[in-house]
Amino acid sequence: MADAPAEPSKSALKKAEKQAKMAADKAAKAAKQATLAVVGGKKADDIIGMTVSKTENFPAWYQEVVLKAEMIEYYTEISGFFILRPASMFIWNTIRKWFQERIEAMDVEEASFPMFLSSKSLEKEKDHVEGFAPELAWVTKAGDKDLEVPVAVRPTSEAVMYPYYSKWIRSHRDLPLRLNQWNSVVRWEAKQTTPFLRAREFLWQEGHTAHLTEELAGEEVLQILELYAGVYEQLLAVPVVRGRKTEKEKFAGGYYTTTVEGYIPSNGRGIQGATSHCLGQNFSKMFDITVEDPHPKGDEKAKHIHVWQNSWGLSTRVIGVMVMIHGDDKGLVLPPRISKIQVIMIPVGITKSTAPEDKARHYDQLEEIKRTLKSAGVRTDYDIRDGYTPAWKFNDWELKGVPLRLEYGPKDAAKSVVSFARRDTGEKGTIAISELSTEVPKLLETIQSDLYNKAEASFRSHRIEITEWEKVIPALDVKNVVLIPHCLKEKCEDKIKDLTTGNQEETEGPEQMKAPSMGMKSLCIPFDQPAGIVKGETKCLNPECEALAESWCMFGRSY
């Protein structure tokens, strides 16, 4: 299952690393210098907000936001590994439930296969495994004894599972066989790792199915792809483009790969969202997974046919994409549907001179509002921590991305309203207490769709159809991805990457992040094809390619 990332040029990588480090150093320094703004035993770096601007230094901003919003902790013991904290796991579990419900309805069943692969099974399917070989983690010892045969931690489970598909599938009655597992896989990346987007271990689901015919397999590939699009669009408010990968970018050993592709406005890069592969009969031939043909032609003796297989995977990467798209200089911005706390209520106008009985009554009212919202299905909490100012609390919950803040003070109480502030737009207003249970859910859905629409407009306006080669690099340089007429040939793609890779040494701004002069790669052949290609006539846009264009193909700098 290729979550296969792009390879940025080495110089660009080094530069980005350097800049991220500088920004992190700056943040740490700022934290040290910060004075304690509150009473209580909290130490300084707990209370300081964001210090890096998203537009000024995007990689450092990202690193800071996932740390300070308590989504991620770096696992300093072993580089390239991350701890997913409760704020992340809530999102992942929301996605998991949503997806699990839908694949159960498709009769996909859950299984759990071992995390290790023997070197023997790896040899069976060399072509597929070649891509993963440099990243395999090898267990060679148990206790103080060397293992007779080393075992590798799974980077994906084709080679773990398919020997058993061969055993379990005896007859066409056993088809379709559809199994999914939720687990973690290990790919010991040599490249720079990034929280969620590229880690040496990550959580995902991997579905592996077997079908009687190409048609049945193909139907499922698209059903799953649509679910992946649903995770992005409906839960994470992230627009994606559905399409097929080129031969160069498809899953190693598969037949064809479909994908949902996202877009990061801050740096104009494309990012692979999730992939649903048809493996064809390639693996069933390697692993000898056959059934007797249930419909032999005429009087022919029934012959054995190889099953058609799919595999499909969605990883915690989705969380990173969501953070990058919606977050701002105040911190995380969470779409309401995946936010553990959708509404945070903060009492205001309560001071040291407020009479205890007034304070108590006010807090009782807060509790009542919370109950009202909970029964309306809204995940609500209030923040009555002593010793923190309302302003401090506002910042804290903004950093954590809670979609809607309700402020409630004696003045609001007098008017039977609550004041609200939207996290995404900052818009403020009041809602009558009597209308909370209808207005708040409505407002949350508005926030959800506004987030999506904003991101969708951004992606749409940065997906440029280009028919003149000279306009490609300038388009990339202003953070676009491009749609170009393309021959879909692997060699031509390699050439395009070379042609668009900058090799000049750029001057380094001390903190400012310039778009790295990374070459572009193909992201997908969108299912939704613009007009304009005349078959047998329109040429591939690559000036060094002689071939005719097959399709519009989306290219971009990419993760």
Place this chain on the structure above:
Amino acid sequence: MADAPAEPSKSALKKAEKQAKMAADKAAKAAKQATLAVVGGKKADDIIGMTVSKTENFPAWYQEVVLKAEMIEYYTEISGFFILRPASMFIWNTIRKWFQERIEAMDVEEASFPMFLSSKSLEKEKDHVEGFAPELAWVTKAGDKDLEVPVAVRPTSEAVMYPYYSKWIRSHRDLPLRLNQWNSVVRWEAKQTTPFLRAREFLWQEGHTAHLTEELAGEEVLQILELYAGVYEQLLAVPVVRGRKTEKEKFAGGYYTTTVEGYIPSNGRGIQGATSHCLGQNFSKMFDITVEDPHPKGDEKAKHIHVWQNSWGLSTRVIGVMVMIHGDDKGLVLPPRISKIQVIMIPVGITKSTAPEDKARHYDQLEEIKRTLKSAGVRTDYDIRDGYTPAWKFNDWELKGVPLRLEYGPKDAAKSVVSFARRDTGEKGTIAISELSTEVPKLLETIQSDLYNKAEASFRSHRIEITEWEKVIPALDVKNVVLIPHCLKEKCEDKIKDLTTGNQEETEGPEQMKAPSMGMKSLCIPFDQPAGIVKGETKCLNPECEALAESWCMFGRSY
């Protein structure tokens, strides 16, 4: 988290292995000789039922039932690993949902920590890790490069998590910190592995919490233990004894361990069900997890105090215990609450001479009954596979343990009833169609409680209070566990094990499984203490021990 198993004597182990192998060979032979009982493309070993009797050869029976009921597949690539098939994962997920809901209500949050431990963090807590060292799987290579520092796959996550507890817990306001993760852990056992009960990789949940005081930690230990008891008693219909582990058997490095202990009637062995540990301040001292004392005495300057920690784990072992207790010579017997299919409907009396329109109408009626039951919350399916006789289908669903079979034929239709057969007792009867939606749920609950009551009666009658040492071994030999007055000292326990270990070579019955002459170990000090021990007077039962008895302690041969 010690799922620490007992160590049977080596000779007993070898014997059991030999017998299991013989039985498996016999089963394989029987499968080969079986004639095809059905049409269709199924191969012989798919359709043959159980061949080994539970009473005649329990280990072989167990191996056969988990395989043939399609719960487990042996992962032949690497020994000691098992594949959990959908029939197992449904049960595990049911348990997971039940438990997750309840710990969420306790404000336990979910996290996901890396699966690897650096050798450095291991050094930090040598005492605790000593027990796991011989079972650690070491990754020493990534791709073709040796790692600078080898990393171990987690056998449990104390050493992975607690460095971050030290970082995250800054003030008493951060307490309690309660995190749980659902994952798999690896313990490269040298001992014989058994599906579910002892595997080199297994699924579990591990909760790790930190509290301000011993009292708060202690409350949670018991809350969790009660949830573990609930998983066994309420979901799996398995009775357990709640208690505390002796010093010898407690979790390495912990303060005290509480446990739920089960009992396998077929061989009279005790089995540890799940454990909830109070770690005390042992780990917080090693990992430097402190907060300022929020209640310093008098004018004292606030001092730093080490937090009180718990850890608690429940593994897929629970499934194995359930299988062993309820299963019979026909196969699996599933308690309705954890059975994916609670009711299987099988059409009867439909023959080749049945008119197609009659058959279609009959199947429509089946569909309607299914809908009725589904809306009554009953997980129902029907089996209308062509080419299999009703008798074959009965056997197949009995093998798979479905709690209730409904047979429906033209004769039933004429009387507006369905015929039922209980999987657990074989009891048969009829239910009026008009009463299905009330009677079937009621019957399922009866099956659930009958299963529990039967197992509970068996455990109760085999838990014998003994006050004369001479009666201990005879009691063990007739499949009891024993309650004896005990001093609770570690050395005395070692001695008791020696004294009860048989060293005579027994004659080997070719297939019959004799109780192995395994020494007994302490299972727990039950919370529920019988009367009869006079403090300062009653002696420890061990004839070679001079000490006074502290408590009744439950001992037994054990997994």
